[in-house]
Amino acid sequence: MSLILDILSWACIVVGGIFCLLSGIGLLRLPDVFTRMHAASLGDTLGAGLVLLGLLLQAGIGADLVGVKLILILVFLLFTSPVATHALAHAALLDGIVPWTRHGRPPDARLAPEDPDEDGFLADARDDLEAGTTAPRPPQES
Amino acid sequence: MRHAISLFVTLFVLWLLLSGHWTDPLLLTLGVVSAALTVFVAWRMEGLDHEGVPINVSVHALVYWPWLLGQIVLANLAVARVILAPDRMSPRLDWIPATQRTEVGRVIFANSITLTPGTISVQLDQRRILVHALESEGIDDLKAGDMDRRATWVESPLHAEPSGRGDGA
Numbered sequence: 101m102s103l104i105l106d107i108l109s110w111a112c113i114v115v116g117g118i119f120c121l122l123s124g125i126g127l128l129r130l131p132d133v134f135t136r137m138h139a140a141s142l143g144d145t146l147g148a149g150l151v152l153l154g155l156l157l158q159a160g161i162g163a164d165l166v167g168v169k170l171i172l173i174l175v176f177l178l179f180t181s182p183v184a185t186h187a188l189a190h191a192a193l194l195d196g197i198v199p200w201t202r203h204g205r206p207p208d209a210r211l212a213p214e215d216p217d218e219d220g221f222l223a224d225a226r227d228d229l230e231a232g233t234t235a236p237r238p239p240q241e242s
Numbered sequence: 243m244r245h246a247i248s249l250f251v252t253l254f255v256l257w258l259l260l261s262g263h264w265t266d267p268l269l270l271t272l273g274v275v276s277a278a279l280t281v282f283v284a285w286r287m288e289g290l291d292h293e294g295v296p297i298n299v300s301v302h303a304l305v306y307w308p309w310l311l312g313q314i315v316l317a318n319l320a321v322a323r324v325i326l327a328p329d330r331m332s333p334r335l336d337w338i339p340a341t342q343r344t345e346v347g348r349v350i351f352a353n354s355i356t357l358t359p360g361t362i363s364v365q366l367d368q369r370r371i372l373v374h375a376l377e378s379e380g381i382d383d384l385k386a387g388d389m390d391r392r393a394t395w396v397e398s399p400l401h402a403e404p405s406g407r408g409d410g411a
Contacts, residue, residue, distance in 0.1 A: 119318065126325035134362065135333055138321055138376040141359040146318040168259045182356035182363075189364045189374060199335050199374060207335035212367050 109157035116150030123147055132200035133192050137185055144181045149174060195229070245295040246281050253277040296346050302396040306350075309392065313358055317380075321359040324376055332378040337370045338385050347397030354389060 119142055126139025152174045161167035190211075193199075198206045254277040263269040284290050292298075324331050342348045352363040352371055361380045365372040375381045384390070 119322065122322050122325050126321070129325060129328055130331070131328075132333075134335075134374045135331065135376055137362060138360055139325055141356075141362075142318055142321055142325070145314050145357060145359055149314075163262075165259060165262045172260075178357060179353075182353045185356050186352065186363055189362045193364055199333055201334070202332050209335045209337055209372060211365055211372065 105157055109154040112150045112154030112157065116147050116152075116154060119143065119150065120147035133197055134189060134199045137189060141181070141185060144177065144185075148177055244297065245290045245292075246285065248297050248300075249284060249290065249295045250277055250281045253280055293344075293346055296397075298398070298400045299346055299350070299396055301400060302398070306392055306396045310354055310357070313354075313389070317358040317360045321376060324360075331376060333374065333376055334378045334381050335364070335372065335374050336381045336385075337367075338373050338381065339387070339390065340366075340369060340371045341387075341390055341394050342397055343394075344397050347393060350396055351390060351393035354393060355384065 123139055123141075123143035126142065127136050130136050130139055152170050156167050156170045159166040159170065193211055201207055254273060257273045257277055258264070261269070261273065263273070281290075284294060289295075340348055340351055342351055348366055348371075352366055355361050355363040355371065355373055360376045361384065362374045363371050364374055373381060373384060375384075
């Protein structure tokens with residue numbers, strides 16, 4: 101029984117490691133920031149997931165509840181990593197990076213104009229961009 | 243009140259699982275007190291509503307997550323194939339429709355898109371989401387709307403018929 105568990109857990113860890121490796125290869129190999137983010141998400145999901153699953157099979161739930169903590173790590177990872185990815189992609193597009201395409205023309209779809217009244221932070225970022233500075237703006241006199 | 247009880251139970255179970263103290267009455271009491279204090283603070287911050295403690299979402303997620311995990315595994319294999327053969331790549335940026343009514347629902351849909359390797363949600367509008375896909379088929383699949391229907395079902399009230407299963411998808 102413990103032999104089967106060992107084999108399963110090592111298979112998970114090794115395959116998870118392979119996905120992390122592929123993720124790294126993709127980071128080097130793909131052409132621009134957006135496609136590279138797709139490669140990075142490989143390590144975030146199946147890479148981390150399989151390694152944690154393998155560790156879970158090794159540890160079991162355990163008297164000190166190690167397994168529960170491993171599961172919680174995975175849950176929090178799956179909740180937080182897409183938020184960071186979304187913010188990074190949005191910032192890159194907002195900053196004027198044109199996504200790489202196979203035919204070489206920029207994609208037709210663009211960011212929708214934000215309502216400046218609705219999101220003050222974005223309006224500030226755009227103003228800074230147009231002024232050619234990213235320094236915080238001086239406080240407004242009232 | 244429903245939300246307060248639900249949050250309290252969740253917090254206390256989390257406390258039990260993280261601490262592992264099942265028997266010591268003093269520590270258990272302190273755990274109950276800390277969970278109750280957190281619920282009180284959430285109530286004071288007016289976070290105890292359908293958005294801060296979405297009960298229907300939590301229940302529906304138990305059905306949604308396994309399906310999403312399956313999709314993540316499939317998408318991982320597709321992206322791994324592209325990394326090994328970059329010639330297959332056809333990046334594409336496009337808007338896809340989003341039919342969720344609540345903000346929680348839209349966050350779930352956008353997060354699911356990003357969590358699935360090969361597609362990243364870039365911007366949310368009222369009724370659509372801007373998505374960058376590593377392969378053109380990724381956008382086509384999202385436009386077909388299977389994931390959209392399932393995410394809409396997650397935000398729907400409890401006891402709603404599961405949609406997105408068997409209705410032509």
